[in-house]
Amino acid sequence: MSSSTRRRRYLRTAIGLAAVLVLSVVGAGAWFYHRLDNNITTFDAGGVATERPPAPVPVTPGASVPVNVLLLGSDSRDDGNNALGGGDEGVGHSDTAIVLHIYADHKHAVGVSIPRDTLVTIPSCKLSNGNWTAPRNDQMFNSAFTVGADAKGNPACTQNTVEKLTGLRIDHTVVVDFKGAAAMADAVGGVEACVPNDVNQFGIHLKKGLQKLSGQSAVDYLRARHGIGDNSDIGRMKRQQAFLSSMIKKVQGQGFSLPTLLPLADAATKSLTVDEGLGTAMKLVDFARSVQDIKLSDVTFVTAPWRFAGERVRLVQPDADTLWKLLREDRTLDGQSTTGTGQQAASPTAGPGTPAGADTPLTPEQAAAPLTVVNGVGTPGLAGSGSETLKGRGFRNITLGPNSPGHQATRVAYDPALKAAADQVVALFPGAQAVEEPGSEAITVTLGSDYRPAGTRIDSASGPSQAPGAAPGTAADGTPSNGIPTGIAENTRNADTDPCADLTFG
Incomplete structure (x- = not known):
């Protein structure tokens, strides 16, 4: 047999094997998509209000628009969830x-x-009988889900309530139950979470400290309120935010590969109830692909500004309305725009008296420099405010460290190799002490009692103040003036924050 004949035979064999592999993958993919489609449960779109906030309009034809997704955790004991959550259906x-x-x-x-x-x-x-209820004022938010007394809840009613509250158009609503939370934690091999204290009551048993949680322990961590942390619903929400951050980190660390995503998708869809816009596997995959470029450091969690009203909660104004307005206008929490460009705005602290060079674009190396922001006073939200200032300048690799109260002066510590980036950081915090610390793995910004969130001014007689008639950190129209309103800043948690930091509201 000639060498050319052998080459042709090998080529035909290789093409044949490739064809078999392609067909196998396509066939498996089709089978898996069909399986996921059968897993997914949708709720009736007929329950969504007809009078809704307007849909966002692209800045230019064909440009992307913001998307709002309502994520709901259901405590329904229906469909076997009582095995994880206890209680009756x-x-x-x-x-x-x-x-x-x-x-x-x-x-x-x-x-x-x-x-x-x-x-x-x-x-x-x-x-469920087709009738519509009358509007009701001063109701607990979570009671919207119970309207109609359906065992699986009323997601459309909660969506209507959120749109009424925020003025945001909700594009998608996703409901996950106990089984879904447990299955997703299992599918990623467990989620790193921090338990503030030992918990041994109400059938829940958790050990204090940082650990990997999955299955029942993950559900217990997410739903426990009494006997953990400060026993509050607000503290529970902070733990849920930290847990979601860790899950995002785990998925991103494993990569958006089929071995990672398929088990996760299979586990999630078995216990998800979604709107019809996400009602097929293909739609879910398309949505997942659209958000896969969001880095953990570019995700921020905020608890809507709140205060106790007896045994209930009321939102703090004007800060809550400012928050909704920022999101409706697709602006960051410090008022910057990301629409259409994906680029960061200039430093929010730039202005008269800003050190030279503070407005020049960061080099890629400077933007990627590792930074840790530490709350050196203990005032809630201080580190989050400093982090937003750094992000507005263009820094992308930011982590929030644990609180370290007792610092009078703001301090920027850095290894000499990171001096160029550290100089840019110091420029953002007037009066900050620059300290060389050879061997430091990151630039550490410790915010002292001399630090003021961007947008505050110092009056010689009365100390820090805002524009006349404006809420803290806001302009006269209720929007942030180069800073973050106090009610938002003190309720902010960056997704890449230390999972053990700031787990209670007290």
């Missing part, structure tokens, strides 16, 4: 509610937690 509540705002650049996101006890107006909602 009955009407489910949505004790977890997060509005995830994905910016138009699809590289940044903010997740806003709404306290379950928040007093809100529940608008007209559709019942």
Whole structure:
């Protein structure tokens, strides 16, 4: 047999094997998509209000637009969930509610937690018999999910309530139950979470400290309120935010590969209830692909500004309305725009007196320099505010460290190899002490009592103040003036924060 004949035979064999592999993968993919489609449960779109906030308009024809996703955690014991949550089957509540705002650049996101006890107006909602309820004022937010007393809840009513509250158009609503939370944690091989203290009550047993949770322990961590942390729903929301951050980190660390995503997708879809816009596997995959470029450092969690009203909660104004306005306008928490460009705005602190060079674009090396921001005072939200200032300047590799109260002066410590980036950091915090620390793996910014969130001014007689008539950190129109309103800043948690940091509201 000639060499040319052998080459042709090998070539035909190789092509044949490749064809078999392609067909096998396509066939398996088709089978798997069919399986996922059969897993997914959708809720009736007929229950969504007809009068809704307007859909966002692209800045230019064909440009991407922001997307708002309502994530609900159901405590329904129906369909076998009582095995994980205890109790009897009955009407489910949505004790977890997060509005995830994905910016138009699809590289940044903010997740806003709404306290379950928040007093809100529940608008007209559709019942299973086709009738619509009358609007009701001063109702607990989580009761919207119970309208109609359906065992699986009323996601459309909660969506209507969120749209009424925020003025945001909700593009998608996703409900996950106990089984879904347990299965997803299992599918990624466990999620790293921090338990503030030993818990041994109500059938829940958790050990204090940082650990990997999955299955029942993951559900216990997410749903426990009494006997853990400060026993509050607000503290529970912070733990849920930290858990979601760790899960995102785990998935991104494993990569968006088939071995990672297929088990996760299979586990999730068995326990998801979604709107019809996400009602097929292909739609879910398309959505997942649209957000895969969002880095953990570019995800921020916020608890809607709140205060106790007896045993209930009311949102703090004008800060809550400022937060909704920022998201409606697709702006970051410090008022910067990401729409259409995916680029960062100039430093929010830039202005008269800003050190020379503070407005020049960062080099790629400077932007990627590792930074750790530490709250050196203990004031809630201080590190988050400093982190937003750094992000607005263009720094991308930012981590929040644990609180370290007792510092009077703001301090920037760095290894000499990172001096160029450290100089840019120092320029953002006037008066900060620059300290060389050879061997440091990151530039550490410790915010002292001399630090003021961007946008505050110092009056010689009365200290830090805002523009006349404006809320803290806001302009006269209620929007941030180069800073973050206090009610937002003190309720902010970056997704890449130390999972053991700031787990209670007290």
